[in-house]
Amino acid sequence: MKKTLKNFIFLPVIIAAALAFVFIQVKSKQAIEHQDVEFPVKTVEVLTVKKIPFRTRAVAYGNVEPATVLKAKSEVNGKISYIHPELKQGGSLPKGTTVLKIETTTFEISLDSSKAGLASSQSSLKQIEAEEISAKRSLQIAQKNWNLELAELERVKVLVEARTLARNQLNIEEQKVLQLSSTVQDLQGKVDTYASRKASIRAQIKQSKSQVDQSEDSLIRTEIVLPFDARIGSVSVDVGEFVAAGGQLFEALGIEAVEINAQLPIKHLRPLATTMNASDNTPLANLQDSANLQKAVAQWNLEAKVRIVGGDLNTVWDGVLLRISESVDPIRDTLGLVVAVDNPYKGVIPGVRPPLLKGMYASVEFLAQARDMLVIPRKALHEGRVYVVGKENTLSIRPVQINYSQGQLVVIKDGLEEGDKIITSDLVPVIEGIKLELIESDEFQKEIAALALGIK
Structure with missing residues (x-):
């Protein structure tokens, strides 16, 4: 009983001593120093935004197609009599070269016939013109004779009325006047026909000339001459082959x-x-x-x-x-x-x-011709946003509107201004407001300017 009481008395003393020891240790320990933790300064490459000459x-x-292509076709019927040795696929021939001929015998005969017809018509016209001159002269003579006979008739009438001349003489003079009048009318009618006859002959001459021109044109078309320096494409005919009008001959490509x-x-x-x-x-x-x-x-x-x-x-x-x-x-x-x-x-x-x-x-x-535009490298663009150097060299994330992209460059429509500095290097982590250390490269600026002009 005494032992138990004694233990009960000393237990509070022991606890109090332990608490005092702990209190003294806490009070005597130095205070913990607190330090502010910040992200380290990031070193980045930057580019100063400005308008530069840019070629869209x-x-x-x-x-590739030749600017001039000649697909030569025959304009007349006939047999091929000549082909230039270089008129072959891939061959080259200068302007003015006669490359192909068609047999001309038929066309020469037609031309001679047309010329003969023309000469005959021209000769007929000359003959009619000579006849007309002769007829007009005969008409003039007949008219003079008629006029003289009319005067004689008037004189005979006076004498008959004066009873100094027999009446039968008057009848004779009247008969002569009638005959001369008939002659004048016949000659006048003949002269009047020459105008229509000459018009008919002139029409024949015109037609004959057309036939001559047509024959000469057909004769010319039997010879094919290159109108320009050319390389030869396909060739569709050979010597001795008959070709119809409209038939394909060859293809020539201008050089x-x-x-x-x-x-x-x-x-x-x-x-x-x-x-x-x-x-x-x-x-x-x-x-x-x-x-x-x-x-x-x-x-x-x-x-x-x-x-x-x-x-x-x-x-x-x-x-x-x-x-x-x-x-x-x-x-x-x-x-x-x-x-x-x-x-x-x-x-x-x-x-x-x-x-x-x-x-x-x-x-x-x-x-296009160079125009001043706001241009940045494509790698500086991040899903429609650009990392811009803000105040006190801190990171600012800014959305931009793109006009259009071209290769490694982007033309900015809105969101950036001249003088802004944008980050062109990789940045991790991307936290707005972090401190930046800037590195500007003149060489990169020159490279962008060269790309904008299409030099690289």
Whole structure:
């Protein structure tokens, strides 16, 4: 009993001592220092946004076709008598070369016959004209005789009335007047017929001349002469073969120029169209209205670079935009831009620079004239947003509106201003407001400027 009581007395003392020890230890321990934790400063590459000269570009594709194609057909019936030795597929012949002849015997006979008919008609006309002159002279003589006889008749009448001349003499004079009157009328009638006879002969002469001209024309058409320097396509006839009028002879392809009907998607045409009428700030033509486009193409100063698809990219021909197709292809949603290239055989280097041949598949790069635009690299764009350096070099995320994209560049419509600094390098993590350390590269700025002008 005494032992239990003794333990009960010392237990509170022990607990109090333990609490005192803990209190002293807590009070004597130094306070924990708190430190503010921040994200480390991120080093980023930046680009200063500014308007730079920018050339809008678009690429279209099409097949090369000669600007001039002659599909020679026979204009007369006949047998082939001559073919030039170089009139073969792939051959080259200069302008003015006689390449093919058709047998001329039939046409020469026809020409001689026509000329003979013409000569006969002309001779008949001369004979009639001579007869007319003679008849008119006879008529003049008959009229004079008639007039004299009329005067004599009046004199005889006076004498008969004076009873100094017998009455039968009056009857004789009247008979002479009647005969001369009949002669005058006959000659006058004959002279009057010469006008219609000459008109008939002149009609015959005109017809004969037409026959001569037709025969001469047919004779000329038996000889085929190249109207331009050409390469020969297909040849459909051979010597000794009969060919009917309208029959195919050969195909000749002009070598002075080629054309490419380059098909450009409408969505790629629209950026180019923004350069239309830029000089006078007139409204753009409706892209579906070919008439308006055709008028605008004269002012649409596009540069065209032609390359062979699959060939050396450094092998380039300068083209000229001639016209725009009359309608949009509803299946491919493309519009044809017809480009001409002069002297496609000039500067040919075998194995290096080929000529532009019919059927080659070519690309045509259209470049508009340079205009100042707000341009940024595509890699600076992140799902419609751009990372901009804000106040005190902190990150600001800003949405932008894109006008259009072109290769590695993007043309900005709204959301950025000149002088803004945008981040062009990768940034992780992307937290608005984090501190940035900026690195600006003049070389990258020059590279963007070169890309904008299409130099690279």
